[in-house]
Amino acid sequence: MAKQTMEELRGAVRGQIIARGDAEYDTARKVYNGMIDKHPKVIVRATDAADVMATVAYSSQNGRILSVRGGAHSVPGFGTNDDGVVIDLSRMKGIRVDPAARTVRAEGGVTWGDLFHATYPFGLTTPGGIISTTGIGGLTLGGGIGHLSRGLGLSIDNLLSADVVTADGRFLTASEKENPDLFWALRGGGGNFGVVTSFEYRLHPVKDVLVALVFFELSAARQVLEFYRQYIATAPEEMGAFFGYHLAPPLPFIPEKRHGEPFCVLVACWAGPMEKGEQAMQPIRKAGAVAAELVTPMPFPALNSLFDALLPPGLQHYWKAAFASEITDGAIAAHVAHGPKIPTVNSAMHIYPINGACNRVRADATAFAYRDARFAVNVAGMWPDPKDNQKNIKWVKDYYAALEPHSSRGGYVNFMADDDPGRVKESYKGNYDRLVSIKKKYDPENLFHINQNIKPS
């Protein structure tokens, strides 16, 4: 096949093509993690599937490295590269809600803030990320954990179909009925199998939720963790509640003199009938000595953007993640030792519950293999100043090392760093070999390799 020239690519693409030397190049090459400083040859801001098909063809014919970017939140910076091509989907923002069928179709550049905004007036939503600026693309393809997951499953458990441009430039629909092997692999296998130009999700009747942010004294941390592991095992599934460590941000309900102090926190989202919410929150509010709390109803999209101000683009990010089936006494000891050392107000350690609906899906029903995990644990270092890199990375590594003996071997691919590649295989457990064979079928040359990579051989 003749190689396409850059001029031919410019002729084929309706969106914006940005190359080195262009005025917007330095803005366009940036991703969310400020630590990533890469210089691609060309960035294509696609407007539709045709632009994506042309750019995939250009990349594969020219042997170019190819990155795909939706919300650009990948912590290892998979949405960019040096000297290759970037397909930036952020202009593909189309969303269509079908309230009668309770479905939504959203293009690859949509963020969770965009999606929840569009479905809210219909009193409908679907499980997605906890921060509004994260893209639906990367988050869904890796699994998708959020406030509603205990009751409604992962994002992939609500994915009905996806439009995909594969490495050979074909446009395919993947669903239970069409290309079911591709559909299976997309649900957890990350960006390994093609560029998803649009996602179709099932919607559920959730509109306003009752939210509790409870900051506990550090002296109560052990007690709160012991409460949490028991409580979340049997709590009604309308309750999404995660445990965390945070430095108190300057929020009005926290006494000013305590801003910047470390606390352990429970963040709860009740998505059941509002009249039952107050009662449902009671055990959480009594889990230990409370230093400050906010309990209030709010629209689900408001909860989704509540923490956005703490996480502007451009922070330095270094994260490590694990799954756990239990919060063991050993894990609690590790949390109590390392959580209070949290170095910055942007950083967090979170334990997300993925029991309930997430556990009811068979381990081999989708690529996401850890259906026996009840918790996804994330040590997320996030800080503004590169001068503090060493201190923050050390906190993440030390904390993770202490948790490792109490965790499953694999981790959630969307929370993982890219400095332990052996963990990709571990994270897919018994599904890995099937993923390799589907990769061989749809991307035998491994065009899509800037990701938590599943190699075709």
Ligand SMILES: Cc1cc2nc3c(=O)[nH]c(=O)nc-3n(C[C@H](O)[C@H](O)[C@H](O)COP(=O)(O)OP(=O)(O)OC[C@H]3O[C@@H](n4cnc5c(N)ncnc54)[C@H](O)[C@@H]3O)c2cc1C
């Ligand atoms: C602040 C923050 C909050 C987060 N919160 C959550 C959370 O609540 N729950 C959770 O599960 N995860 C969460 N994550 C992790 C998140 O799932 C991953 O970072 C994910 O990769 C983000 O998706 P994105 O589209 O924004 O990223 P991008 O950097 O745009 O994409 C990451 C990778 O995903 C693939 N990809 C993205 N879009 C497509 C597409 N349309 N087609 C094919 N491949 C694609 C590509 O390989 C790409 O390199 C969070 C991350 C951050 C930084």
